[in-house]
Amino acid sequence: GNSWLSPVFASVATGLQNYDKDWIVCDNWRQSPYFGNCYIQWDDMGNGNLLMMATSTDGGLTWMVATNGVTCIGGQPLVQPNGVVIVPSADASENSIIAWRSTDGGKTWTTAVFVSYVKRSEVAGNMRADSLPSASIDGAGRVIVTWQDCRFRANCYTNDIVYSSSTDGVTWSAVARFPIDSVTSTADHFIPGFAMDPTTSGSRTVMALTYYYFPNSACTNCNLSVGFISSADNGATWTSPITIAGPFSVDWIADTGLGRMVGDYITTSISGGKAIPIFTSATAPSGSTLHQSLCTSDMPIPLTGVSPTAKTTSKPTSVFTSNKPSLKPSFKPSLKTSFKPSSKTVTSKSSTQPTSKPSKHPSKKPTIKSTSKSTTKPSVKPSLKPTVNTAQVKTPSFKSTTKPSKLSTIPTTAKTFNPSTIKPTLSSTAGIH
Numbered sequence: 001g002n003s004w005l006s007p008v009f010a011s012v013a014t015g016l017q018n019y020d021k022d023w024i025v026c027d028n029w030r031q032s033p034y035f036g037n038c039y040i041q042w043d044d045m046g047n048g049n050l051l052m053m054a055t056s057t058d059g060g061l062t063w064m065v066a067t068n069g070v071t072c073i074g075g076q077p078l079v080q081p082n083g084v085v086i087v088p089s090a091d092a093s094e095n096s097i098i099a100w101r102s103t104d105g106g107k108t109w110t111t112a113v114f115v116s117y118v119k120r121s122e123v124a125g126n127m128r129a130d131s132l133p134s135a136s137i138d139g140a141g142r143v144i145v146t147w148q149d150c151r152f153r154a155n156c157y158t159n160d161i162v163y164s165s166s167t168d169g170v171t172w173s174a175v176a177r178f179p180i181d182s183v184t185s186t187a188d189h190f191i192p193g194f195a196m197d198p199t200t201s202g203s204r205t206v207m208a209l210t211y212y213y214f215p216n217s218a219c220t221n222c223n224l225s226v227g228f229i230s231s232a233d234n235g236a237t238w239t240s241p242i243t244i245a246g247p248f249s250v251d252w253i254a255d256t257g258l259g260r261m262v263g264d265y266i267t268t269s270i271s272g273g274k275a276i277p278i279f280t281s282a283t284a285p286s287g288s289t290l291h292q293s294l295c296t297s298d299m300p301i302p303l304t305g306v307s308p309t310a311k312t313t314s315k316p317t318s319v320f321t322s323n324k325p326s327l328k329p330s331f332k333p334s335l336k337t338s339f340k341p342s343s344k345t346v347t348s349k350s351s352t353q354p355t356s357k358p359s360k361h362p363s364k365k366p367t368i369k370s371t372s373k374s375t376t377k378p379s380v381k382p383s384l385k386p387t388v389n390t391a392q393v394k395t396p397s398f399k400s401t402t403k404p405s406k407l408s409t410i411p412t413t414a415k416t417f418n419p420s421t422i423k424p425t426l427s428s429t430a431g432i433h
Contacts, residue, residue, distance in 0.1 A: 008060060008061060008062075008063075010040050010054040010056070010063040010065065011052065011054060011063065011065045013044075013046070015046075016046040016047060017044050017046045017047065018044060018045040018046035019042050019043075019044060019045075019052070020042060020043055020044075020045045020049075020073070021042055021043055021073055021074050021075070021132075021264075022040060022041070022042035023040070023041050023042070023075060023076045023077060024038060024039070024040045024041075024077075025038070025039055025076075025077045025078060025079055025085075026038040026039075026079075027039075027079045027083060027085075028079070029079065029080075029081040029082075029083070031081055031082075032079070032080075032081060032082060032083035033082075033083050033105070034057075034079075034083040034105035034106075035083075036057070036059065037055060037056065037057055037079075037083075037105050037106060038055070038056045038059070038060055039053065039054070039055055039056075039077045039079070039085055039102075039106055040053070040054040040063070040077075041053055041075040041076070041077050041087055041089075042075075043071075043072055043073050043074075043075070043092075048071050048092060049071045049072060049073050049092035050067055050069075050070075050071055051067055051068060051069075051070040051071065051072050051075070051089075051100075052065065052066075052067050053065070053066050053067065053068075053077075053087075053102075053106065053109055054066070055105070055106030055107075057105070064106070064107075066106075066109060068100065068109045068110070068111060069111070070098070070100060070111060070112045071091065071092035072089040072090060072091055072092055072098065072112070073089065073090050073091075073092055073094065073132065074089055074090045074132035074133055074264070075087045075088065075089030075090075076088060076089070076133065076134065076135045076145075078135060078136070078137040078143055079137070080137065080141035080143075081139075081140070081141050082141065083103075083105060084101055084102070084103050084141075084168075084169065085101055085102040085105075085106060086099060086100075086101045086137075086143050086166070086168075086169035087099060087100050087101065088115065088133050088135040088143065088145035089112075089133065090118070090130075090131060090132055090133055090147070091112075094118060094130050094131050094132070095117065095118055096114060096115070096116065096117050096118060097115040097116045097117075097118060097133055097145060097147060097164070098112040098113065098114060098115055099112065099113055099115055099145070099166070099169050099172070100112045100113070100169075101169040101170075113169075113170055113172075115145065115164050115166075115172045116164055116172070116175050118131045118147060118149060119149055119150055119151045119156060120148060120149060120150055120156075120159060121150040121153070121156050121157060121158055121159050121188070121217070123159070123188060123190050123214075123217075124188065124214060124217060124218065124219050124220075124222050125214065125219060125222030125224070125250040125260060126250070126255075126259045126260050127190075127222075127224075127250060127259055127260050127261075127262075128256065128258040128259035128260065128261045129148070129190040129191055129212070129259075130264070131147045131148050131149065132147065132191070132264055133145045133146060133147045134146050134147070134192045134193050134194045134266075134267065134268075135194070136194050136195045136196040136207075137196065137198060138196040138197070138198060138200060138201045138205050139197075139198050139199055139200055139201035139205075140167075140201035140202065141167060142165055142166070142167050142201070142205075143165065143166050143167075143169060144163050144164070144165045144194065144196065144207075144432065145163060145164055145165075146161055146162065146163040146178075146192045146194040146209070147161070147162060147163075147192065148160070148161060148162075148189060148190040148191065148192065149161075149162040149175070149177075151175070152177050152183050153183055154183075154184075157217065158185075158186065158187065158188040158189075158217035159188050159189055159190050159217075160177040160178065160180070160183070160189055161177065161178045161180065161189050161190075161192045161194075161209060161211050162175050162176060162177045162178070163175070163176060163177075163178065163194070163432075164176075165432060176432075178209055178229065178238075179238055180209075180211075180227065180229060180241050181241065186215065186216045186217055186218070187213055187214065187215050187216070187217065188213060188214045188216075188217035189211050189212070189213045189227070190211065190212055190213070191211065191212045191262065191264060191266050192209060192210070192211045192266070193209070193210040193211070193266035193267040193268040193277060193278070193279070194207070194208070194209050194210075194268060195207070195208050195209075195267075195268035195269055195270045195275065196208075196270065197270040197273075197301070198270075202234065203233060203234050203236070204232070204233065204234065205231075205233075205234040205235075205432070206230070206231070206232050206270060206273075206301050207230060207231045207234070207235060207432075208228070208229075208230040208231075208268050208270055208275035208277070208299075208301060209228065209229050209230070209268065210226065210227070210228050210244070210266060210267075210268045210275075210277035210279060211226070211227050211228075211266070212224055212225070212226055212227075212262065212266065212279070213225055213226075213227050215247075221249070222249075222250045223246065223247035223248060223249055223250070224246055224247060224248055224249075224250055224253070224262075225243050225245065225246030225247045225248075226243065226244050226245040226246055226266075226277075226279045226281065227241050227242065227243055227244070228241065228242055228243075228244050228275075228277060228297075228299065229241045229242075230275060230299075230301055232301060234432055235432035244277065244279075244297045244299070245279060245281040245295060245297075246281065248281060248282045248283065249282075249284075252282040252283065252284060252285060252290065252291070252292065253280070253282050253290070253292050254290060254292060262279075262280040263280060265278070265279070265280050265294060266278065266279045266280070270301065273300070273301055274299060274300055274301060275299045275300075275301050276296055276297070276299070277296065277297050277299070278294065278295070278296050279294075279295055279296075280292060280293070280294060280295070281293055281295045
């Protein structure tokens with residue numbers, strides 16, 4: 001990362017096109033017939049959140065762009081060891097989780113299959129907190145997709161982080177919840193960032209989950225925190241939840257026409273036996289200047305069921321200025337970005353979708369109300385001119401051989417929310433399937 005080649009455009013928006021929510025992955029499985037391929041997914045908000053996929057077979061020098069007519073938002077492509085690409089996503093209205101795939105190295109893409117309906121509770125604090133998914137894959141090619149959902153709470157009062165899993169991207173498991181706390185707690189959990197260690201699988205799969213939360217979902221002067229749990233045994237047991245950032249006032253984060261926004265910016269990666277979450281944090285503004293930062297935390301993954309000790313690092317993005325955050329962990333600069341237990345697999349028709357509250361995500365980008373000023377000047381050299389490879393853009397054909405899958409809701413055993421307790425909590429004797 002000390003030096004970079006001139007940028008290459010995978011696709012250039014023209015006319016009414018308005019690109020959003022891009023996510024990239026490369027096939028790193030040496031046994032895959034498409035080893036080295038890279039795939040980008042994004043949606044075109046200017047055309048009803050139309051799905052766009054791009055494939056590169058030469059290390060990103062050229063790209064083949066395609067669409068299969070699906071409308072979606074927030075897709076995250078994942079590659080199985082056999083080279084099959086699975087893309088879990090929310091539909092354009094964020095009322096369902098869907099998925100599609102490619103079995104031929106990105107030449108063709110199937111139409112979407114139904115994973116689950118989304119039932120969400122409105123988040124307090126005038127927060128823009130949509131039910132966008134976070135997905136990951138383990139060493140055996142099992143995919144888990146997570147999102148916020150209130151189906152396990154009485155009267156849909158507050159949100160859990162829930163998930164569904166699949167080994168082929170076609171048939172998906174019943175939805176279950178992560179046991180962060182009890183289903184009777186007052187906490188509201190939203191915007192997850194989930195990861196599995198791709199070097200682990202089966203009963204030794206290592207998992208990590210980062211999420212935002214309010215301790216009280218009915219808060220008025222709301223203070224936002226970032227929580228974290230992990231498992232080293234495929235979800236059979238989980239560490240007690242800990243707070244890795246916050247609490248900080250929602251008044252300290254950017255205000256937009258869609259509400260207070262952490263920008264959907266959260267993810268977790270696992271590398272070298274450590275979980276690396278990326279999230280937004282904030283300290284008190286200086287007048288009208290916000291101090292909102294992208295942060296990371298160097299967290300050892302527990303291999304014996306002991307809660308990890310968080311070391312949080314932070315540095316402001318180029319959009320905001322920052323003072324030293326007044327959070328409990330010690331902060332250091334970093335701008336890294338990255339990209340359970342359910343019962344046996346069942347199937348249910350997508351026509352049985354209860355009514356969810358309408359999405360706050362419109363087909364246009366929000367207008368920032370904040371008067372925050374940037375003190376960081378870009379350091380891009382003038383010689384770095386993008387190369388538009390229009391000659392390489394091709395449109396492949398599409399085929400669909402999949403059918404929507406069914407599912408039912410089976411709650412797991414609830415656990416008690418206690419960040420100060422350094423003990424594992426038992427969620428299931430079977431783990432995630």
